[in-house]
Amino acid sequence: MSLGEKVTIILNEAIEAAKSVIPFQFTIDQPSLFTAPLTQSSIGVLIGMTGDIRGQLVIEGAVSSFSHIGEKMFGMALEGEILQSFTGELGNMIAGNLATTLSHKGITIDITPPTVLVGQTKRYGFDKAFRVPTLIEGIGEIQIILMVELN
Numbered sequence: 001m002s003l004g005e006k007v008t009i010i011l012n013e014a015i016e017a018a019k020s021v022i023p024f025q026f027t028i029d030q031p032s033l034f035t036a037p038l039t040q041s042s043i044g045v046l047i048g049m050t051g052d053i054r055g056q057l058v059i060e061g062a063v064s065s066f067s068h069i070g071e072k073m074f075g076m077a078l079e080g081e082i083l084q085s086f087t088g089e090l091g092n093m094i095a096g097n098l099a100t101t102l103s104h105k106g107i108t109i110d111i112t113p114p115t116v117l118v119g120q121t122k123r124y125g126f127d128k129a130f131r132v133p134t135l136i137e138g139i140g141e142i143q144i145i146l147m148v149e150l151n
Contacts, residue, residue, distance in 0.1 A: 001107070057091075
């Protein structure tokens with residue numbers, strides 16, 4: 001299986017993993033390819049991946065988007081450290097679901113613990129990245145980003 005085929009499968013399965021963890025209606029936009037740096041200005045979670053493909057999965061969006069997801073899932077507003085903890089756990093659930101699904105498709109990855117990113121950040125150190133804008137009905141937009149290392 002080529003790297004391009006693996007990336008396509010991982011992107012598609014990351015979207016499906018997000019849909020299975022976040023129980024709301026999604027509208028998925030076209031993925032776009034970009035190179036470093038990746039700039040973020042709100043909140044996100046980064047999960048490292050090793051194995052058949054090396055890179056990072058990032059889920060990012062506005063604080064209000066993650067807060068609304070938490071509120072709709074748990075029935076109460078999340079903010080501050082609880083929101084940050086929720087964001088990390090949400091990323092962990094999506095990446096764990098992704099790793100399990102990929103193993104059934106013959107792609108093995110191991111994931112790292114989540115790193116929550118708050119505020120303005122820039123990330124370097126990847127060869128290519130694919131961004132999938134995702135609109136969650138009644139919530140707002142989040143970005144699903146797959147950064148891959150080609151070496």
